[in-house]
Amino acid sequence: MAEDSMLEVYIYETQQLLQSLDDVLLEGESEKRLTEDQINEVFRSMHTIKGASAMMEFNSIMTMAHAVEDVFSYIREFGAPDERWPEVFDVAFRVVSFINGEMPKIQSGATPDGEDPELVAEVHKILAELKAGGAASTASAEGGEAAAEAAEEAEPAGQTDSGEPFYKVKVTFETGCQMETVRALGVKTSLAPISVKIATIPEKLDSTETDKFIVQNGLCVYLQTAENPDEIKKIMDETLFLQKYSVLAIDGTDEEIPESIRIKDNSSHAAAAAVEKPAEEASSASKNNTAVKKANEAAEASTKQNFISVNVNKLDSLLNIVGEIVTAQSMVISNANFSEGRNDSFDIAAKQLRSLINELQDVVMSIRMLPVSNVFQKMKRIVRDMSKKIDKDIELVLVGEETEVDKNVIDCLSDPLMHLVRNSVDHGIESPEEREAAGKPKKGHVYLEAKTTGNDVIVSVTDDGKGLNRQAILRKAYEKGLINKPESDVSDKDVYSLIFLPGFSTKEQVTEYSGRGVGMDVVRRNISQIGGSLSVDSTPGKGTTFTIRIPLTLTIVDGMKFHVGDISFIMPTASVQTVLRPGPGDVFVDSNNNEMIILHGQCYSVARMSDLFGIENAIQNPEDGMIMHLIAEGKSFCILFDNLDGEYQVVAKSLPEYLKKCATKLDGISGCAIMGDGSINLILDVNNLATK
Amino acid sequence: MARILIVDDAAFMRITIKNMLQKSEHEVVGEAENGKIAVERYQELKPDIVTMDITMPEMDGLEALKAIVKLDPNAKIIMVSAMGQEAMVRDAVMSGAKGFIVKPFKEDGILSAIAKLA
Incomplete structure (x- = not known):
């Protein structure tokens, strides 16, 4: 349980961080560079992802995040020249995508096993190049630092003997505790307050190079103190990750003791040390003041963070x-x-x-x-990546990002929307040359808009591209036998809607983005699965608009209730075209023994609900029942049932698991609803019916 | 038994540490998601031991450490560091941190560290 919830938190937090990384990077890329705050944010986010991934032992993610963290850690300190930024953005985006790509694996309980050593190498290369570029300018500064350090180290050399005894503390750290040098420094620092003089072997504890030495030989601290050796032990007992230590009294002139504190002659540095201390305190005091000020600001900020995350x-x-x-x-x-x-x-x-x-x-x-903004923001990234790849200058304009819809709807909206946006970028908007030739601005626009009307959300994807080609679509449709009416009889809107039919695609060439063998028909199916509809409108030369209309929530269904025999069904109203009572002879049988009906001059097949679901005591004569004309999956068809019982808003529930397991006739049913009178109605899945 | 304050900007790390500590006899008395809040919580809760992440927004672990040590020179603060933060850890150790653990750490690591100071 604990493991599960940790995984959940890991996924949740990492996804949040990735999202904000995307936002920051996108914002930064349009400015061609990141501000100091943004650099810090990228650094911190990557750092957090690295740490959490390391704890979860997701090593490939950790390595990626670590590499980028290093780059930003460098940039944070030394900056990056303007010409370097594009590649920094590029790899950062790719790393974010990589980690994003691993998330579904983790969510499904699998190990994130994706690797991209080339990308890691590229990130490392950027860091190396940044360092090489920056080395020249920082060399002098570092030189200065080194000199200062050397001076500091030199200070304690050759002190007076104040007569206190000397001790040697030999320390071994736990294996694998890491950063041994810093740990050694910690030991030295904690012993310093009780020491008159103190030195260590290795003497210098200022670089990671001594880690190995300490791992192999341990650390020796030599100190002169007036305190009881028990004091030393007390301090050592509080030191973390010690495997063992020993405290030994030794002579102050022992050769073993580093020269800097070994007793030989008289010269004093005490004064210098005394001067140094107050200065240090003063500076920490001023820091503390600003800390308090900052703490007050935090108190204000913390009041607005009144959110909890709920499964x-x-x-x-x-x-x-x-x-x-x-x-x-x-x-x-x-x-x-x-x-x-x-x-x-x-x-x-x-x-x-x-x-x-x-x-x-x-x-x-x-x-x-x-709010739909999460999904919308994702599109920004897609447009950015694609327009870079296919060399088009395209701006994505978001309108109504704050529009709110049900969580389930958002989840279902992401894929179709991505497809439509890709389609607009890839097929809708012309190349810059074509645009110029047509007298349009070079830069293309894709508008992503969301708004609420009544119980529906309308999301539209509009581009200012070349628009749909009526002739090309018609030609294709005739070729494939998708239409048999004469050209002049088909309205523009009907022509454009042809692109939603299965098997329709005017683009011969499959591109990486919108042509993965998946057509508009799949988009339409995905949307109708959640009870929505998809329509298209276009003006040649001006652009194309795809409009998605979906209910605000998926769990409340507007439906028509009808019965067959003694079983009641709910048909989602969205797919219903007409309901009528057939006259005598309206329903006829064709040569294959299929029942047909002619509506508005078109011939449709009629399926008897009683046959589909094996219901016995239903009406036999079509004239005694009713016909419902439905459109789904690009198909138009009719069903025959006994009688209509009215229109209802119902709360949709999924079918119980045991029913799903044992029943064979459940195809075509998406769920059930309990009505006010306690009766149970079955909600029909019109897409499934259409495929029967 | 020690009363412990966990400071980390990542909820994931806070929960991880908390889960590890809850298996011991120690009590997690509070959490803070940045240095500023950590300083406030420290004054408010007077915990025995603080685990302090280094990289955090608003105020980092190093500043928070210094602020807390200034308020209470006997504060027992364990830094929680990631690999590659030697410089920061060095600064922390010089500024009064009682020690540090390095991510990724195991339950034993953090429990033994706490046991040393408790």
Whole structure:
């Protein structure tokens, strides 16, 4: 359990960091460089990802993040020349993509085993080049530093003997504790306050090169102190990652003791040391002041961070429960529909309950609402990558990013949207030369817009490209036999809609981006799966607009209720074209024994619901029943059922697992809904019906 | 038994450390996601031991360490460092950190470190 929740937090946090990295990098790239704050942010994010990945033992991710962290750590200190920024952005983006690509593996419980040693090598190369470029300018500064350090080290040389005893502390650190030199420095620092004089072997503890020496030989600290050796032991006992240590009294003139503190002659440096200390304290005091100031600011900032993150499964079950409460409430009220049990106070209470439940439902819905900005921001990255690759200058304009939709809808929206955006960039917008020739600005635009209308969200992808080619589409459609009407009879809109048909693609050449053998038909199917619709409009030479219309939430379905025999169904209203009562002889049988009907001059096949689901006591004669005309999967067809029972808004629930396991006739059913009277209705999956 | 304050900007690290400590007899009395908050929490909670991440927004672990040591020279602060932060750790050790652990660490590592100081 603990492991699971840690993994969850790891994924959640890493994804957040990747998203913000993308944002920062995109912002920075348009400015051609990053500000100091942005550099810090990239550094920190990569650092955090590295640390967390190391803990989870996701080594390839750790290596990637570490490499980029190093680059930004360097840039943070020494900056980067302007001409270097493009490649820095480039590799940073690629690393973000790499890590993003590993996330689904982790989510599905697999090990993130992707590797890209070339990318790591490239990042290392950039760092090396930055360093090589910067070396010349920093050489002098480093020289100065080294000199200062040397002076510092020289200071304690040759001190007076104040008479206190000498001790040798021999220290061995735990194997694999890392940063041994710094640990040694820690030992020296913690012993220094009780020492008159102190020195170590190795003497210099200022570079990682001594790590190996300490691992092999351990650390020896020589100190002169007036304190009891127990004091030394007390300090040593508090030192972390010590394997063992020993404290030994030795003579102050022992050859073993580093020369700097060994007793031989008289000369004093005490004064210098005394001067140094107050200065140090003063500087830390001033730092502390600013720290307090900063702490006050933090107090203000912390008040607005009143968010918690909740597992979406919990929200799903909350929504489910609310749905059941709604149902239970209407059951209670309809059951209390006998005259004696009812009075005014019952009605008032019932009314209040109803409004409270409605309120509860609204709140739960609003919790699940997320702004589309996350999905929209992702598109920025896609447009950036693609336009770079195919040499088009394209700007993505986002409108209505703050529009909120249900979490499930957002999840389902991402793929179709990505496809549409890619399509616009790849096929919609012309090359810069073509644009110039057509008298348009070189820079193309893709507009991504979201807005809410009633119970629907409308998301549109618009480009200012060349528009759809009516002639080309028609030609293709005739070739493939997708249409048989004369050209003059087909409206522009109908022609454009042909591109949504399965097997339609006017582009012969498959490109890396929008032509992965997946056509617009798949986009349309994905959208209709979540109860939405996709339409297209275009003006030649001006551009094309794809419009997605989806319900605000997936769990509430607008549906038509009808029954076949004694079984009730709900058909999502979105796919229903017309409902009618056939006259005598309207439904006829063709030579293959299929039932057909002619509506508005077109011939459609008729499927009997009773046959599809094996229902026995249904009507036999079509004239006694009703016909529903549906469009799904680019297909137009009709179903025959007994009678219509009205239009309802229902809370969709998935079918129980045990039903899914044992039933064979469940194809074509997407879920079920409990009605106010307690009866269970089956919600039809129109896409599945269309393929039958 | 020690009362411990965990400071790290990454919730993942805080939870990891917390999970590890909860298996011991120690008590996690608080968490802070940056240096500023860590200093406040320190004054408020007076923990026995602080685990302090180094790289954090707002105020980093080093500044927070210095601020806390200034307030309480006996503060027991363990730095939590990643590989490659020698310079920062060096500074921290010189400024009064009682020691440091290096990511990635195992449960034993952090528990023995805490046990030393508790």
